[in-house]
Amino acid sequence: MNLEEALYFFRKNKNLKQKDILTHTSVYSKIETGKKILRFSELTDILERFSIPLDEFSEYLEDSMEQKKYRRLFKQCGNDPTDNLSKRELLNYYNQLTFSKEMHLREMANFIGIKILFSNFWKEVSPVSQEELNQIYELLMEKEYFFQYDYAVLSNTIFLFNNKQIKHLAKKALPVKDIEVRNVETTEFIKNMINNLITTLLRKKEYKESHYYLRLASTKEGNLKFDYKLVIQYLDNLTSYLITGDDSYKENIYDYIHLLTKLGEQNFAKSIEREVCSILSESKDVPIFIQADL
Structure with missing residues (x-):
C-alpha cells in the first residue's frame, strides 16, 4: 500500500x-x-x-511490505538453498539490483546479504567484490549517524574488512547513538553487527580490542533492552573464556544457549553453538549472522 x-x-x-x-x-x-x-x-x-x-x-506501507516479502524469501532460501522455486524468485529480485553507492541502502543491504550467504551455494551469485567493499567502506565512513540499513550493511560486511578499516568502522558505529529508542528491527541489525565484529576480533585473537568494543556497546546499560544485554553478556563471557580459560565463563555461554532453546529460539541457539565451536576449535568455517527474517 x-x-x-x-x-x-x-x-x-x-x-x-x-x-x-x-x-x-x-x-x-x-x-x-x-x-x-x-x-x-x-x-x-x-x-x-x-x-x-x-x-x-x-508496516502496511509499500516499502515495508516489499521488504517483508524479501525477508520471507531470504529465510526460505536460507533454510533450504535447494528449493528451486524460492531460489528463482530471490534471484529474480537480486538480478534487478545494480550495485552502486547511490542505490537505496535497503536494497544495498539486501544485495550484500544475498551475496554473503548464497554465493556459497549458487553459481549465479558472486561473492562481494573488492570494489563493492571499497565503496561500502567509503559510504559508511562518510556518515555521522548510522540508521537501520547502515547497521544492516555493516553487519553483513564488517568481517570482510582489514584490521585498520574494522577499527575505523567500529568507532563510527559504537557506542550506538540513541540505542534506547531504536526499534526492534534496527536493534537486531545492531546486535548482529556487534556479534560479527566481536567474533571477527576473537578469531584474530584481538582480545583487548574485543573487550574495548564490548564496553562501548554497553555504555548505556540501564536503558538497554534485555535481549541486547544477553548478547553482550554472551560475547563478554566468550572473550573472557578465551583470555583466561576459566570454565565458569564457558558454563555461562552454554547457559545462554540453553536459555535460547527453552525460549523456542532453536535455530538461533544452534547458530550460536556452531559459532562457539568454530571459534574454540579455530575452524576456518566462519558462520556469520545475517538478519533478514523480521
Whole structure:
C-alpha cells in the first residue's frame, strides 16, 4: 500500500467516516486521495484518531511490505538453498539490483546479504567484490549517524574488512547513538553487527580490542533492552573464556544457549553453538549472522 491507501485501509477497518478524522472533511479527503501534501504533524494527529502507533502503521506501507516479502524469501532460501522455486524468485529480485553507492541502502543491504550467504551455494551469485567493499567502506565512513540499513550493511560486511578499516568502522558505529529508542528491527541489525565484529576480533585473537568494543556497546546499560544485554553478556563471557580459560565463563555461554532453546529460539541457539565451536576449535568455517527474517 502507498500512504493514501494505508490511511483508507485503517479508516475503513475502524468504521470511521472522514469527518470523524478531521473536522474539515474536504481537507482529509484531499489527503486520502493524494491531492494534498501530508505534513508529519497531520499524520501523527490522524494516527492518534486511529489509535495506531506510527511504527505499526508503517508496516502496511509499500516499502515495508516489499521488504517483508524479501525477508520471507531470504529465510526460505536460507533454510533450504535447494528449493528451486524460492531460489528463482530471490534471484529474480537480486538480478534487478545494480550495485552502486547511490542505490537505496535497503536494497544495498539486501544485495550484500544475498551475496554473503548464497554465493556459497549458487553459481549465479558472486561473492562481494573488492570494489563493492571499497565503496561500502567509503559510504559508511562518510556518515555521522548510522540508521537501520547502515547497521544492516555493516553487519553483513564488517568481517570482510582489514584490521585498520574494522577499527575505523567500529568507532563510527559504537557506542550506538540513541540505542534506547531504536526499534526492534534496527536493534537486531545492531546486535548482529556487534556479534560479527566481536567474533571477527576473537578469531584474530584481538582480545583487548574485543573487550574495548564490548564496553562501548554497553555504555548505556540501564536503558538497554534485555535481549541486547544477553548478547553482550554472551560475547563478554566468550572473550573472557578465551583470555583466561576459566570454565565458569564457558558454563555461562552454554547457559545462554540453553536459555535460547527453552525460549523456542532453536535455530538461533544452534547458530550460536556452531559459532562457539568454530571459534574454540579455530575452524576456518566462519558462520556469520545475517538478519533478514523480521
